[in-house]
Amino acid sequence: MILSFWLLFWYFCSTGCAITITAENSEVWDEFTKYSQLKSWPYLSRARAAAIRTQRDVTANVSVAYSVTPGVDLTPVVFESLGYNADSLNDFRTLLNVGVQTFILDLYYHENSKAWLLCPPERLESIIGGGYTSDYDFTECDVATFNLTSLISTLNNFLSNTNNNLNTNVMFLLLKLHSFSTAPNVTMPASLVNTNVTSLSAQFDTIDKIVSPLTVPSFNLPTMNDLLFRLGLRVFPIILENNLYDNTSYNLLDDQFTFFISLKSGKTDQWDSYNILDMDVYHIEEFENATTIPLRTQHLAFAYDTSTRPFSLKSYRKSISLGYGPIISHALDNLSDISWFLELSCWSWSPYQPTSTDIDELQIPQIVSNISDYILNAPFTGHIFQHSDMFDNSSLNFIDSGTNNDTDDNNNENNDDNNEDDEYLNRCAALSKIGWIATTCDRKLPVVCQNLRNVSDFMLLDVEMDYMRAVSACKAMDGRYDIGVPRNVYDQITAMDLIPEDKEFVWINLNSLASENCWVVGLNTNCPYQLVTSTHVFVKMITPSTTMAVALAVALIILQSQRVPVHKNRRAWKRRIDEFSKNDIDGVPA
Structure with missing residues (x-):
């Protein structure tokens, strides 16, 4: 709905008008942002749920190595900011709910107690810095409620609630392993260190749907469809950094049947080839201002920021468009501020798409580029649009798209097509320079055709036609072509390069004609999640x-x-x- 807001904002203010926020039009602002991720917090918004699902379905036959997933480093974003306690596990669950799929997790091996902790030694030392007494009440880092077992239990609860065709998706746990010892003259209370977690594999093997090197070797990652639906697996545990002491008492090789290990982590000499993942992991500074941007190679790729060089919305979107899963590693003023980034987290769809409004954004020339330029170049403050110019609301037409249904207890398969009013206008997808856009099927646009014998070969049919004619027009080209759809970030870049300078949009092979918010490839493809088609259609x-x-x-x-x-x-x-x-x-x- 926010895209619709910027549609009208640009339309009314492109000539320089400045309409300030008033009590009268604040209701309009609330209406437009009703279904944004921020308004849906702490649950997944309806539009993003459809976008994530569509992207997963389109990439069904593409290797998991091409996955581009939004991520969070739990230490700076959650634990350091909100506390090393049980309440932070609720925040971890919230991040899972809103569609974060990659997590960096720091784990600390206490050489004295031979146990794994979630609390870093610096925090433990600060807790007991004033001296330890046996009757001291520790709420921070209390291993009774805050430990690796409770974190995995939180994850398993989420996996159980989303174990269905609508919501299942791939996830990555990137582990940083550390060692520390307590000096002989320091007394460390048992409530802070005795977790009884002495084996990493024993804990991680309890994760539901975990991917192991034995079932999925690192050198032969499966397609998304094979991973999620044939093998029924979801979670990759990967050792990103191995910072254990050289003389550590923990034998990490005992966990080789559970974990993958990054080639860049070091200390991989004794690991077998099926464990070792060649991953691209870049700090955003390495490519943010580079003259030649490194397009990701054909394996897992991530980009991370720091507190001194945090993601902007622009750099976050750039990492997505290049195929690098962005990992936010700086503290946020409020955890819900991540919503602004998550709205940009699909490589496929444009920001805030697919819309569920009856306003067709493509009616206004250059609207997408104007919106994109403004959003991606605006400084992130946590309330990026709070003081933006508003618009005249005298002739707006809204549609109620239903309330958010992607909650903890209501992630079911009947929550996308339950609106009494099914006047969903934008049922066909066009490609723009910033991604896919939902629009009306009778719009006249050029079309991207795809070679059936070489799916990486796209060509533009620069004749404007509606979506129905576009489907048949590509098939009429000597029988070797069909209307195309990008299925990974490489395809997306190739197809975008075909868009003429004087055009903004071209048709791709994606529609929701069968059912609202159920986007499928092919004109005659039924929605796989509902038996009944959209009432309106x-x-x-x-x-x-x-x-x-x-x-x-x-x-x-x-x-x-x-x-x-x-x-x-x-x-x-x-x-x-x-x-x-x-x-x-x-x-x-x-």
Whole structure:
């Protein structure tokens, strides 16, 4: 809905007008932002749920190595900011709810107690810095409620609630392993260190849907469909950094059947090849201002920021568009501020797409580029649009798209097409320079065609036509082409390069004609999540045939009620026939 706001904002203010926020139009602002991620917090917004699901489905036959997932470093974003305590686990669950799929987790091995902790030694030292007494009440870093077991339990609860066709998706746990020892003269209370977690594999093997090197070797990562639906797996545990002491008492090789290990982590000499992942991991500074941008290679790729060089919305979006999963590693003023970034976290869809409004954004020339320029170049403050110019709300037309349904206890398969009013205008997808846009199917646009024999080969048919004609136009090209759709970030860049300078949009092979917010590839493809098609579209489809059938039925009834004249006067006709034939002689003449 925010995209619709910027549509009208640009339309009314492109000539320099400045309409300030007033009490009168604040209701309009609330209406436009009703279904944004920020307004849906702490749950996944309806639009983002559809975007994430569509991107997953489109990449069904693409290797997991091409995954681009939004991430968070738990230490600076959650634990350091909000505390090393049980309440922070609730914040971890919230991040899972809103669609964060990658997490960096620091784990600390206490050489004295031979146990794994979530609390760093610096925090433990600060807790006992004033001296330890046996009756001291520790709420911070209390291993009874804040430990690796409770964190994994939180994760498993989320995995269980999202273990369905609508919500299942790939996840990555990137581990940084550390060692520390307590000096002999320091007494460390058992409530801070005795976690009884002495084996990493014993803990991580309890994660539901965990991916192990034995089932999925690092050198042969499966397709998204094979991983999620054939193997039924979801979570990759990867050792990103191995900072254990060289003489540590912990034998990490005992966990080799559970964990992948990054080639860049060091200390991989004794690991087998099926464990070792060649990953691209960049700080944003390495490519943010580079003259030549490193396009990701064909394996997992991530970009991270720091507190001194945090992501801007622009650099966050750039990492996504290049195929690097962005990992926020700086503290936020409020955890909900991550919503602004998450709205930009799909490589496929444009920001705030697909829309669920009955306003077609493409009606205004250059609207997407204007919106994109403003959003991506605005400084992030946590309330980026709070003081923006507003718009005249005298002639707005809204549609109620239903309330958010992606909650903890309501992630079911019937939550996307349950609106009584199904007037969803934007049911076909066009490609712009910033991603896919939902628009009306009767719009006249050029079309991207894809070579059926070489799916990485795209070409532009620069003849403007509606979506229905575009589907058949590509097929008419010597039988080797079909209307195309980008299925990974490489395809997306290739297809974007085909958009002419004087055009903003081209058709791609994606629509939600069968069911609202259920985007599928192909004109005649049914939504795999609902048995009943969209009410509005279904009515439109059957109206002509229904009208003809009713007309024929009415005509038949009228004809049945009207008797043929000879039948209607049969008595009079019988008298006349009798009079005419009374003089006739019966029999055969001699």
